[in-house]
Amino acid sequence: MRDKELYQQILGIQAPWKVSDKEMDIKAGKVKVHVEQKLGTKQTCPKCGARCPGYDRRRRQWQHLDTCQLKTLLIADLPRVQCAEHGVVSVHVPWSEPGSDFTVLYEALVIDWLQEASIQAVSRQLSFSWNAIDGIMQRAVKRGLERRQVAPPKHIGVDETSFRKRHDYVTVVSAEGKVLHVANERKKGSKYDWLTNPGNLSHKRQRSFKLLRESTLKTARAWAIKDLAMRLWSDVSRTWAEKRWKQWLSWALRCRLEPVKKVAKTIKEHLWGILNAIILKVSNGPSESINSRIKTIKIRSRGFQNKARFRNAIYCHLGGLVLYPQGVCR
Numbered sequence: 001m002r003d004k005e006l007y008q009q010i011l012g013i014q015a016p017w018k019v020s021d022k023e024m025d026i027k028a029g030k031v032k033v034h035v036e037q038k039l040g041t042k043q044t045c046p047k048c049g050a051r052c053p054g055y056d057r058r059r060r061q062w063q064h065l066d067t068c069q070l071k072t073l074l075i076a077d078l079p080r081v082q083c084a085e086h087g088v089v090s091v092h093v094p095w096s097e098p099g100s101d102f103t104v105l106y107e108a109l110v111i112d113w114l115q116e117a118s119i120q121a122v123s124r125q126l127s128f129s130w131n132a133i134d135g136i137m138q139r140a141v142k143r144g145l146e147r148r149q150v151a152p153p154k155h156i157g158v159d160e161t162s163f164r165k166r167h168d169y170v171t172v173v174s175a176e177g178k179v180l181h182v183a184n185e186r187k188k189g190s191k192y193d194w195l196t197n198p199g200n201l202s203h204k205r206q207r208s209f210k211l212l213r214e215s216t217l218k219t220a221r222a223w224a225i226k227d228l229a230m231r232l233w234s235d236v237s238r239t240w241a242e243k244r245w246k247q248w249l250s251w252a253l254r255c256r257l258e259p260v261k262k263v264a265k266t267i268k269e270h271l272w273g274i275l276n277a278i279i280l281k282v283s284n285g286p287s288e289s290i291n292s293r294i295k296t297i298k299i300r301s302r303g304f305q306n307k308a309r310f311r312n313a314i315y316c317h318l319g320g321l322v323l324y325p326q327g328v329c330r
């Protein structure tokens with residue numbers, strides 16, 4: 001078998017593309033494989049599929065998996081077409097996603113590594129910049145989130161996890177061991193005290209709450225509203241729970257205490273979930289397990305520059321997403 005045909009088969013290059021040349025540099029441990037379209041290939045717009053005239057060609061190269069211990073690059077003069085609707089656009093190639101400098105198989109390899117190690121470690125091992133590896137992770141999470149089809153979960157867990165020191169948190173919503181959503185904000189903060197059983201408050205919080213409770217008449221009224229809310233968590237019948245929570249909401253929403261009204265509005269919006277939590281006796285055990293796995297990711301990465309990257313890493317490791325490029329199966 002001739003070299004070009006061999007590479008064509010190894011790399012899985014299919015018509016209308018073919019291997020046109022190869023440059024091997026054994027000393028540098030590299031092989032450059034040139035690929036081109038067969039003569040007479042009709043061009044179409046990658047966005048609308050319309051037949052289009054060619055515009056020009058731009059040289060591009062893609063990192064591929066090593067072949068025979070040689071670093072392997074695919075090189076092609078990529079045609080650009082002129083679409084009446086979309087203007088000048090580059091055609092898509094079957095071995096790579098638009099805008100990527102890596103073949104889909106190489107991206108899949110990086111994704112496999114990212115499941116095991118931090119971006120820093122993967123970039124060191126594969127000799128690519130941190131930004132290049134981070135780009136692959138970002139694309140993987142984006143396509144994973146776009147593909148995701150979440151059936152309404154029976155149980156959800158909501159927990160907050162620190163992003164940095166000084167009370168900088170994100171809120172993580174999870175179900176069945178997977179992260180469904182990462183919000184940049186912290187959930188209701190100290191207002192949560194109003195919905196927490198006094199027995200579950202820390203000593204420090206109990207003391208401050210006692211002072212607050214006794215400070216003014218308004219606060220005492222607020223405490224009474226909160227106290228009643230606490231008793232509603234023990235219902236076992238959905239019908240009764242719903243009835244009693246609606247009575248409570250009617251009181252809380254008309255109480256002329258703005259902070260209480262604000263909390264009541266939030267509860268009204270989430271009443272469906274609260275009732276489910278009461279009836280199903282939802283435990284925060286699974287959320288705590290997710291939280292400890294997030295801490296491991298954070299330690300392994302030695303922190304994150306910003307919340308967007310932190311969020312991406314959480315989705316990448318714990319989102320249960322299909323991260324590979326189209327056409328790659330493991």
Ligand SMILES: [Zn+2]
Nearest residue numbers: 045048083086
């Ligand atoms: Zn078009």
